[in-house]
Amino acid sequence: VGAGEVLRDLLSEGGPVPAVRLTRIFRQARESGVVTNAHRINEGQHPLTQGLKDFFLFVEEDTEAAGRLTVDVVARR
Incomplete structure (x- = not known):
């Protein structure tokens, strides 16, 4: 059960x-x-993830790693 x-x-x-x-x-x-x-x-489609200069998608399954990644992106990039 999720x-x-x-x-x-x-x-x-x-x-x-x-x-x-x-x-x-x-x-x-x-x-x-x-x-x-x-x-x-908004149309229910998946976002494009390649070839864009101003859109980034970060995928992380582990919640702790996702938290660290979020801090890294906000603080350093």
Whole structure:
């Protein structure tokens, strides 16, 4: 049994936490990988992970390693 999809359940339509969907993107270049992937994710598609200069995806299964990676990215990059 896994942790489930707690955030999705909380934010689902009619769920206990009100939510809004952001549809306008500000402060990004039109051809930005951030913009491209924001649209892909909103459409239920996986983000593009290669060939983009302004979008990075870090994958880490181990929660402690993910925490260290997050600190590293925020503090040093």
